[in-house]
Amino acid sequence: MTAPLKHSDSVTVDVALGERTYDIVIGRDVLQSLGARVAALRPGARTAIVTDRNVAKHWLDKAAASLAQAGIAASQVVVEEGEGSKTYAGLEKVSEALIAAKIERNDLVVALGGGVVGDLAGFAAAILRRGVDFVQVPTSLLAQVDSSVGGKTGINSPQGKNLLGAFHQPVLVVADTAVLDTLSPRQFRAGYAEVAKYGVLGDEAFFSWLEANHADIFSGGAAREHAIATSCRAKAAIVARDERETGERALLNLGHTFGHALEAATGFSDRLFHGEGVAVGMVLAAEFSAQLGMIPETAATRVERHLAEVGLPTRLQEIAGFAQEGLADADALMALMAQDKKVKRGRLTFILLEAVGRAVIANDVEPALVREFLKAKLSRKT
Template sequence: MAVIPVDLSGREYDVHVGRDLLEGAGRLARNFIRKQMVCVVADERAHELHGRRLETALMEQGHDVAWYLVPSGEASKSWNGLAQLCEWLLDKEVERGDHVFALGGGVVGDLTGFACAILKRGCGFVQLPTTLLAQVDSSVGGKTAINTRAGKNLVGAFHQPSLVLADLGTLATLPPRELRAGYAEVLKYGVLGDRAFFDWLSANGPAVLSLEEQPLEYAVSMSIAAKARIVAEDERETSGRRALLNLGHTFGHALEAETGFSDRLLHGEGVALGMVLAARYSARMGMIGDADADLVAQAVATAGLPHDLADLALDCDGQKLAAHMRHDKKMDAGTLPFVLLEAVGKAVLKRDVSLDDVAAFLDGQLRVA
């Protein structure tokens, strides 16, 4: 088991990575449980697959469990979903000193974290991520949010968990497509800031996706450690350092919006294709060569992830995709910063990108078959 600290100047917390962590949750999280009753918010599927393990672990430590089940999918991250969860937590008499547990993927973690950020002006929570994407990305760093008609994650708060238990055993229950979507976020850490890790993934990616124990733990731990370093430097995304974690997301969120935030394009798939588009746009800007952009595209393709915009067969043009970007929460004074590449393994934030030029670029990509 690996333990990665997230150092936030007096608000440190640990991320545990390993197997059978749900079985040890009652012991590992004992410092965050004050009452006999523990409130757990869970994705319906995660509850079906892993709920008994967690409940047994907590009961062995003398606790009872109150379950709140959330339907799978982004639709649960809504105003209505947030209101219903907050009312339930209030009914359960959750206090500011209590900790709510979140079992599931990024939707449950985001929703629970935001509810805990605002409930009685802030109570604690423990993340128990059960998807690869949540383990390496959304469960670490404290970004919580819901979706609105205007776009994804536009209403939220920074609210750090007190503990994260990333049980690698839960990944064996993921559908292959969802596992690959999570791997996109792993690959992202190599592309944006660690060429050696990118090269390691090029050689060991199939072993990671096959859930071989040592490569999997190494890949997840390296990803979390990379995010922890960046979050410690720029927790609230004020210096621009944390913004680098958005590599692939500006393009990806636009594609998710155009596909209705549906199963047609999973979040990780959008990030994967978004990374390819960011690399190809970087080449268009003369920041990298076409060979480097091809290297990123090949890594994405080898993982079985979308790598060609034309393959989505979208019924839109580049201007419509750029219009989605105008609702991005990173818009500042009318401009949208883009995370682009100076090299594979070196991302930079560019604040002078023309959305009209991005639209023209996307028109070309939409036509390339």
């Protein structure tokens, strides 16, 4: 691995998509450059900042001030915090507010927030006047390393996660690592699950580096910027090769088939954050891979041990309200997984492991095997 970045450094990662190539700017205090960067991209454009109430308390004024200093007019749309805003009603609220603000096709929507805000604002931008450009300003670790990059936008259906949406790439991502200082420990841990995912699915050396350096990442040391930049490079490379997930990009869903079902079973509530669901899902994917003889048990144990060491849940029984209907029922979880976007003609697709650092797409997985696997995991004691 290369040496970690210094705090004083910022780094730019390109997402290479031809004429739609855009930069991910990563570093401490880069939010103050937002206005200048937007002005350079879209001279004369107006903006609308979409954010949630919690982020607004910390960062809305700073973002608006940066835009104002660059002479950019900015209206504001504030939604409630959490997955409850990533709904039909939330989309209607944001869309109508953008129309009322007279955001035109040559203007910009600025998504200032975590994954929920980015997905919601990005989807609203994708459908507003048949497509308005937008800028991602991710304020959570999860959003900085995952949801702000790659152009997936959307909302949830009561029947499943992210079932309504569009591919709509941002024109810029500004990832200020200083904003992560305001996250709760639980929120930061949830985001870290997506960082670890990049090592597990495609970079064993990075996973080893995380095992040795996670304490510095959590404490806010220079390793934090290095982990974010490495994660963004990994995702950018995959997105550049497979923008619309017709093949390799599906690997980024490691842990998500199980995880999204668990999120739906818990009502997309704070009982289970997205990254927590991914952590449990990654362990389940590793254990299922071991059961199928694809990896040794020691490899699955290694994944579980690292996630548990940083404080993430790794077992179904650790999810709040585990005994409630939908979590302790293998058939109910199977029904939720049947709504997964990777299902093809009713057959399940999983991302499984051939090694720590090498994931594969497993098409047409036998449902009976998954059901029996889940029953066994549900029956084990805490």
